[in-house]
Amino acid sequence: MTVSSINWKNGQLITLDPGDTATCQTLTGGQLYGLIFYNAAANDAGANISVVWSQSQPPVTVSVPGTTANQGLASVLFVNGSDTTTVSAAMLEGQLGARVEAYIASVSMPEDTTGIINKPLPADGKNHFFEKFSRYYTVPASHWYQAQIHSNINQFISIQFAEESAVVNVVNSEADPAPRILAVGRAKNQYNTNVSQYQTISWSLQGNGQQLVFVNADSVQDSQGTSISLQSLSAQYARS
Incomplete structure (x- = not known):
């Protein structure tokens, strides 16, 4: 070899x-x-x-x-x-x-996206589907948004990256994801895990003009049929 x-x-x-x-x-x-x-x-x-x-x-x-x-x-x-x-x-x-x-x-890597499905995530509230190597990116404006991931598959894992932090989202959780998610040095304190035992996980995020990146960390079969959506809440906020 x-x-x-x-x-x-x-x-x-x-x-x-x-x-x-x-x-x-x-x-x-x-x-x-x-x-x-x-x-x-x-x-x-x-x-x-x-x-x-x-x-x-x-x-x-x-x-x-x-x-x-x-x-x-x-x-x-x-x-x-x-x-x-x-x-x-x-x-x-x-x-x-x-x-x-x-x-x-990360928010900047991979710089060479050959073999990666690399595309923008619009804040349109619509479902956008994951594939094995999916990377969605967005630059949210300075107001609130609601993000959501839906999966019928057990233990689907995805990661939201910001410049200096990450959130590990686990949908349909069945087991502790810790053995597969490791960190060293400063990174140990720079990520959180968000776990749902249900088919949908949703969370609020506030834009600040900086890029966010969403990647999946799961298999081909687990990614199929799994979707992510991002919806701007600025209109709703303006009416409140």
Whole structure:
């Protein structure tokens, strides 16, 4: 098997095989990033990814659950650009049959969106559907909005990114998502988890002219039929 060193500077969608290492040296101070890993093996082989994010702290191991037919769930590691400008992810040798797809999510990444469904999320209150690698972006004005995610699938997970924070939204929750959602350094205090045991989860957000990004962290089959909507509440507020 050919071992490769991957230049991950654009946070683009990549594939990691045993022995591969991907390195990004362009993280920005103050910004929160999510390294998102999908099991892409054609069998049920799980994978362990070793992530180096600090010269003074040991690498962290991200476990990506085994699956079949490239239908796996995602594992996420949050990293803050103020802790490091460089992060590397390596799949160690000896993990036979393992393969992982990964990209870096934030308000600015991936800069190269090849293979990512990257499109605006209008504040029209209508449902917009997720796919496996979906990234919705919006720049809400300075008033209140209502966001909503609907899914008939158990344990659907998505992430809302702002510049320095994130919200992990879990719909139809069945289990603690913590084993799949990890963070290091400052990032440990920069995300919250919003859990609903029902098919719909909704929350209010206030725009400030800065970009928000919504990505899914779930499998192909779990993403199908799952929708997100964003509605401006400015008209309702004006009448109150």
